[in-house]
Amino acid sequence: MRSHIGALATGLACLLYGGSSVAAHHSFAAEFDATKPVTLTGAVTKVEWRNPHIWVYLDVRDPAGKVTSWQCEGGAPNQLTRQGWTRQTLKEGEVVIIEGYQARDATSTCNARVWKLSNGKTVFAGSADDGGPTPPTR
Numbered sequence: 001m002r003s004h005i006g007a008l009a010t011g012l013a014c015l016l017y018g019g020s021s022v023a024a025h026h027s028f029a030a031e032f033d034a035t036k037p038v039t040l041t042g043a044v045t046k047v048e049w050r051n052p053h054i055w056v057y058l059d060v061r062d063p064a065g066k067v068t069s070w071q072c073e074g075g076a077p078n079q080l081t082r083q084g085w086t087r088q089t090l091k092e093g094e095v096v097i098i099e100g101y102q103a104r105d106a107t108s109t110c111n112a113r114v115w116k117l118s119n120g121k122t123v124f125a126g127s128a129d130d131g132g133p134t135p136p137t138r
Helices: 002-024 077-082
Strands: 032-048 055-061 067-073 095-103 109-116 122-124
Touching: 032 067, 032 109, 055 095
Parallel strands: 067 109
Antiparallel strands: 032 055, 032 095, 055 067, 095 109, 109 122
């Protein structure tokens, strides 16, 4: 009887806590639209370096001067670290250019594929194996 209660408790814990991380991760096609490429130029306002993906927030000014806040998903921190990224690669206030794809719900959300840093360096966002379009070779 004790082993059944332990197994039930373990199974319930896996469903309650383990399922949330699985549900939080998604394929490119589930959230982003490969037919809606975007190129954004803006100042970084915040960087969240956490699993399963980093998120970079930036303010983008349109030709009329209106500022829109965007959130852009990058790759996993471990994957970016293997590419040479650090937590200091993108700094608050730095103006960057992001090439990516807009969210299916047409919000100001994108999946970043390529980042052009203020020093002129182009780096990949580390998300090319998620089912989305592969970034161009540079």
